[in-house]
Amino acid sequence: AQKVTQAQTEISVVEKEDVTLDCVYETRDTTYYLFWYKQPPSGELVFLIRRNSFDEQNEISGRYSWNFQKSTSSFNFTITASQVVDSAVYFCALSVMTTDSWGKFQFGAGTQVVVTP
Amino acid sequence: DADVTQTPRNRITKTGKRIMLECSQTKGHDRMYWYRQDPGLGLRLIYYSFDVKDINKGEISDGYSVSRQAQAKFSLSLESAIPNQTALYFCATSDLKIRDGNTGELFFGEGSRLTVL
Numbered sequence: 001a002q003k004v005t006q007a008q009t010e011i012s013v014v015e016k017e018d019v020t021l022d023c024v025y026e027t028r029d030t031t032y033y034l035f036w037y038k039q040p041p042s043g044e045l046v047f048l049i050r051r052n053s054f055d056e057q058n059e060i061s062g063r064y065s066w067n068f069q070k071s072t073s074s075f076n077f078t079i080t081a082s083q084v085v086d087s088a089v090y091f092c093a094l095s096v097m098t099t100d101s102w103g104k105f106q107f108g109a110g111t112q113v114v115v116t117p
Numbered sequence: 118d119a120d121v122t123q124t125p126r127n128r129i130t131k132t133g134k135r136i137m138l139e140c141s142q143t144k145g146h147d148r149m150y151w152y153r154q155d156p157g158l159g160l161r162l163i164y165y166s167f168d169v170k171d172i173n174k175g176e177i178s179d180g181y182s183v184s185r186q187a188q189a190k191f192s193l194s195l196e197s198a199i200p201n202q203t204a205l206y207f208c209a210t211s212d213l214k215i216r217d218g219n220t221g222e223l224f225f226g227e228g229s230r231l232t233v234l
Contacts, residue, residue, distance in 0.1 A: 009157070033221055045207065045225040091159060095221070104175070105223055107152075107159040 002027045004094050006108035013082050013115055021077040021111045023092030031097040034068065034075045035105070039089040048090075051075060082115045089113070120144045123208050123226035131234050136195040138229045140208030148212070149191040150223065151175075151183060154205040163206075166191055198233040205230050 003026040013019045025034065036048040049059065051068050059066045063080045079086050092108040121142045130136055140149065147168050152160040162175030164183040172183060180202060184192045195202055209223040 004159075006159075035222060043205065043228050043230075045223075045228075047222045047224075050222055093160075093223075104162060104165065105160075107161070109157055109159040 002029075002032075002094050002096060002106040004092050004106050004108040006090075006092055006111050008111045009109070010112040010114065013113070015083060015115055015117050016081050019079045019082050019086075019113060019115075021079075021090050021092075021113070023075045023077065023108060025073050025075065025092070025094045025106075027094060027096055029096040029098065033095050033097065035093040035095070036066070036075075036077050037091045037093065039091065039110070040085075041088070045091070048077075079113070082113075084115050084117055087113055087115045119227060121208055121210055121224055121226040123206075123229045125229060126227065127230045129232045129234065130198055132197075132199055134198050134233075136198050136231065138193045138206055138208075138231070140191045140193070140226055142189050142191075142208075142210045142224075144210050144212070144224060145188075146210035146212045146224070147188065148210060149185065150209045150211070151181075151191070151193045152207045152209060153177060154207060154228075160207065163193065195231075195233075198231075200233045203231060203233045 005024045011019055032053045034051045038046045056068050065078045067076045089110045089112050091110045093105045095105045124139045150165040151163040153163055154160050161177050163181050164175050166172050166185045169185050182194045206229045208226040211223050
């Protein structure tokens, strides 16, 4: 069985501070994908990034960066110089690459990020 | 127009009523899903369908049923709604064809907020 843990329920920061969201996952499968989604106050779910289990390279996209470490089963997400528009719930998700499991995403509980001016 | 469309977007109903949430997609994906979001619990899978003739239960299927009327349509029904089914419901699609370079992400509809009184 797969499991995704986002231990941080809510993080509050002041604008321009950095914020790191933790994601720890569990799976016995060796081939899997990890995702981050953003859910702004309007409610839609916005895809941010996918990382596969064979690619441990960190990634930076603008103010966003992701740190994938298989040794600790973690896929953490950092927002640098946060802005009010970053206020949202962020979900980490896992999907294993087996025929019957592919697409059955396991989501974490989500972390609410509140950025105040 | 959205690629994944859910109707209704908001619905208030009474205990015992039958409710249907509809989902249609223009992405041409074979795989469709219904997820439920509750505060602090993330998104949980209710049902999923890998093609028109394939329907599978997710982790919280009790009290729900689905119908895959066509590749593009996937409906979720609550035969006799109860208050603890009050939640935000999301339909999603995905494309298994990783070989075509797609990200394998879930594409979500805008959500249907259901309140059962």
